Amino acid sequence: MQIYLPIAEVSVNAFLLLGLGGMVGILSGMFGVGGGFLMTPLLFFIGIPPAVAVATEANQIVASSFSGVLAHFRRRTVDIKMGLVLQVGGLIGAALGVVVFNYLKALGQVDLLVKLCYVVFLGVVGALMFIESLNAIRKSKKAGGTAPAARRQRGWVHALPFKMRFRTSGLYISVIPPILVGVCVGILAAIMGVGGGFIMVPAMIYILGMPTKVVVGTSLFQIILVTAFTTMLHATTNYTVDIVLAVLLLIGGVIGAQIGTRIGVYLKAEQLRILLAIMVLAVCIKLGLDLLLMPSDLYSLGSEGGH
Amino acid sequence: MARSSRLCNVLNNAKHHLIAAVTLASFTLAAPLAAQNKSGSTGEEVVLGLSKDRVAITATFDGSEILVFGAVKRETPIPTGAPLQVVVAVSGPASPVMVRRKEKKLGIWVNTDSVLVDSAPSFYAIATSAPFSDVLTDTEDLRYRVSIERAIRSVGAGMHIRGAQDFAEAVIRIRTQDDLYSLRENTVAVDEETLFRTAIDMPANLTEGAYRTRIYLTRGGEVVAQYETTIDVDKVGLERFLYSMSREQPFLYGLMSLAIAIAAGWGASAAFRLLRNS
Numbered sequence: 001m002q003i004y005l006p007i008a009e010v011s012v013n014a015f016l017l018l019g020l021g022g023m024v025g026i027l028s029g030m031f032g033v034g035g036g037f038l039m040t041p042l043l044f045f046i047g048i049p050p051a052v053a054v055a056t057e058a059n060q061i062v063a064s065s066f067s068g069v070l071a072h073f074r075r076r077t078v079d080i081k082m083g084l085v086l087q088v089g090g091l092i093g094a095a096l097g098v099v100v101f102n103y104l105k106a107l108g109q110v111d112l113l114v115k116l117c118y119v120v121f122l123g124v125v126g127a128l129m130f131i132e133s134l135n136a137i138r139k140s141k142k143a144g145g146t147a148p149a150a151r152r153q154r155g156w157v158h159a160l161p162f163k164m165r166f167r168t169s170g171l172y173i174s175v176i177p178p179i180l181v182g183v184c185v186g187i188l189a190a191i192m193g194v195g196g197g198f199i200m201v202p203a204m205i206y207i208l209g210m211p212t213k214v215v216v217g218t219s220l221f222q223i224i225l226v227t228a229f230t231t232m233l234h235a236t237t238n239y240t241v242d243i244v245l246a247v248l249l250l251i252g253g254v255i256g257a258q259i260g261t262r263i264g265v266y267l268k269a270e271q272l273r274i275l276l277a278i279m280v281l282a283v284c285i286k287l288g289l290d291l292l293l294m295p296s297d298l299y300s301l302g303s304e305g306g307h
Numbered sequence: 308m309a310r311s312s313r314l315c316n317v318l319n320n321a322k323h324h325l326i327a328a329v330t331l332a333s334f335t336l337a338a339p340l341a342a343q344n345k346s347g348s349t350g351e352e353v354v355l356g357l358s359k360d361r362v363a364i365t366a367t368f369d370g371s372e373i374l375v376f377g378a379v380k381r382e383t384p385i386p387t388g389a390p391l392q393v394v395v396a397v398s399g400p401a402s403p404v405m406v407r408r409k410e411k412k413l414g415i416w417v418n419t420d421s422v423l424v425d426s427a428p429s430f431y432a433i434a435t436s437a438p439f440s441d442v443l444t445d446t447e448d449l450r451y452r453v454s455i456e457r458a459i460r461s462v463g464a465g466m467h468i469r470g471a472q473d474f475a476e477a478v479i480r481i482r483t484q485d486d487l488y489s490l491r492e493n494t495v496a497v498d499e500e501t502l503f504r505t506a507i508d509m510p511a512n513l514t515e516g517a518y519r520t521r522i523y524l525t526r527g528g529e530v531v532a533q534y535e536t537t538i539d540v541d542k543v544g545l546e547r548f549l550y551s552m553s554r555e556q557p558f559l560y561g562l563m564s565l566a567i568a569i570a571a572g573w574g575a576s577a578a579f580r581l582l583r584n585s
Contacts, residue, residue: 002511004368006546007553011369011511047512059564066572112417228565235561239553243564244366250568254575291415298409299477300418 007242008052014248016046021060021249025256028061028197029068030264031216031276036061036227037122037198037283039249048245055234055241056249061227063250065220068257072217079214082166082178083221086200089179090226093186098233101191112291117192119288125202126280132206133273140270170211177208182222189226197223198280205273212269351391352380353522353534362509362518362540370511373397373538375434376504379524389527391500392435392442396453396523397507397538399430399487400516406474422474426460429514431488434505436495444528451523451530455479455488486510513540 003014020042024035036057043053072078104113165172181203185196197219204215235241264272358374375395385391404427407418435442439454448454459475482488487510495505517537524532542550553560 002367002369004364004366004511004546006542006549009512009514059568062565063568063572066569067575068572070573070576112415231565231568232558232561235553235564236557239557241553241561241564243549243553243560243567246564247567247571250571254571257572258575258579293416294411295409295416297477297481299474299481300407300409301404301478301481 003244003248005048005052005242005245007240008048008056008245010047010049012046012048012245017245017248018252020046021064021252022256023252025064025067025253025258026260026263027256027279028064028220028253029071029257029260029262030267031197031201031260031272031279035064035197035253037118037192038279041283041287048242049240051238051240052242052245055231055238056245058227058230058234059241059243059246060249060253062224062231063246064253064257065224065227067254068261069217069220069224071258071261072220075217077213078217078221079166079210080218080221081164082171082208082210083218085164085175085178086182086185086218086222087225089182089184090186090189090196090222091229092179093183093188094190094226094229095186096183097187097190100187104191114192115287115291117188119284119291121188121199122280122284122287125199126277126284128206129202129273130277130281133270133277136270137274166210171209173208181207186226189230196226198276201276212272216264350381350383351386351524351532353524353532354378354380355522355534355536357520357536357538360536360538362513362538363543364513364515364541364546365543366545368511368513368546370513371509373507373509374504375507375520375522376502377522377534378503379501379532385500386526391497391531392437392525393495393497393503393505394436394442394453394521394523394525395434395495395505395507396458396521397430397432397509398428398458398519398521399514399540400518401426401428403427404478406477408474408477424459424475424478427478427482428458429487429516430509430518431455431458431482432507432509433490434494434507435490435492436497436503438492439490442525442528443523443530447525447528447530451521451533453521453523455490485512487512509540515540515542 001014002011003017004011020039024039024042027038028035039060040053040057043057044050048056069078163172164175181200185200185203188199189196200219200222201215204210204219205212210218231241267275355375355377358372358376362371362373379391404424405421406424407421409416410419411417412419433439433453433455443451443453448457452458456475456479459478479488486508489508495503497503517539520536520538522534523530541547549560552563
């Protein structure tokens, strides 16, 4: 069934969008990532204009993250306090990111820098997570399936002032690292047009030292606020949120997120991390090849001002 | 063309009646259509009908086909010499297009040169009754800007850029791949140098606006008569409502999008809980 999208001004198959939404929703529920880093390139591929894809994607992430976070709230795996602290940083970062984005746009190389951002961050994050979770799996196998070794303590994180107690995460740390993480993710989110979960999740685990089970719910919680903010920004300044596209994607997305959250419960933390790492690396390799291989058409069209 | 002129006139009259009948029967809009009609020196004039002069983009819009048909009205016998040919050109609203070219730098492909093509139509379809070069001479093409290459204007292309012409060609190539630009030769059927008809396919990814529709009658490559009208392409119903709202009430539109997202997220969560508990 073909549906004409009023803002994107293209006609697409409704079932294709429902399917894409569902697939990305499952991943979102399983890993606590918004799925934007997968969905946005997929939308480009089916012919949605980039500006519309990025803006609408933010709106869809609100829905799937909200659906996912409710399940986590019931299991009490959301650290609301940590989420809010990250949020403070996130909003500062998002505002900074918009400034950086507009500056790059003026230089006319925003496309390339967004792609390089993707390749570098996905590559580094994916590789680190892959190695770490592989080691963890090997260790737990050697130990005959007993609990993994105690978390490494990061000296510098604990030496900072303004300490705060995060009961759900079982942490007593300074608020500076979470705010900095929030700022960094916020900047990247605004530049790359994603929720930032794929950076937030590893940052929470490896920098802040939060337990994996709490990380997913907390990440979803803060993604909702960031993407809601982004959606409003795009809707009021660029008029690029396509509500019809969003509805089709989110119907699939929210159902997928529910299924994904349930699958996530049955997987071990290390398995969850290694799967996410593989996925992140796959997207990174795909984007990297796009930059290295000769494109099928050297020319590209854009509107005046360009993307 | 060894036909007696009298027979021809009779034939013409008969066909005029036929056209009128067809036009009325199918509730279409025939000739005047707030259009210009210029007849050339030969005294030939275009009488045109369109299967529709308005394309409504609804939620399930999946492209449209417009039937363009007409007749040649003339007071004098059919001129002898080169046969009558017909060119139909439909063009969408034009806008500037930024064309960028990639080059390999430090091992990766990056955008380097760019050219602003001043004006390129969003949609351009040409249908002709014979190969394009037989239907219209280059001089006439230059004068009336009929071919795709001439419909694109890029005066601003910088001389400092190598192969500036390639950029305009890239617009044509990319838009042709997207079915937005097309040149369909030999697709206008002409009967007895009097009746003509063709179908113009409009793809699903149309933009709104007034689509300029031109019809040229040519003989030996020279334009003898021309006719111009517009086809309006508009969003209607829900599409219209959402589009207007996103432009006129962006804040409300954004809130609505978020409300739908939150409601859908909550709805799915609640539904799955019910499903699991039952």
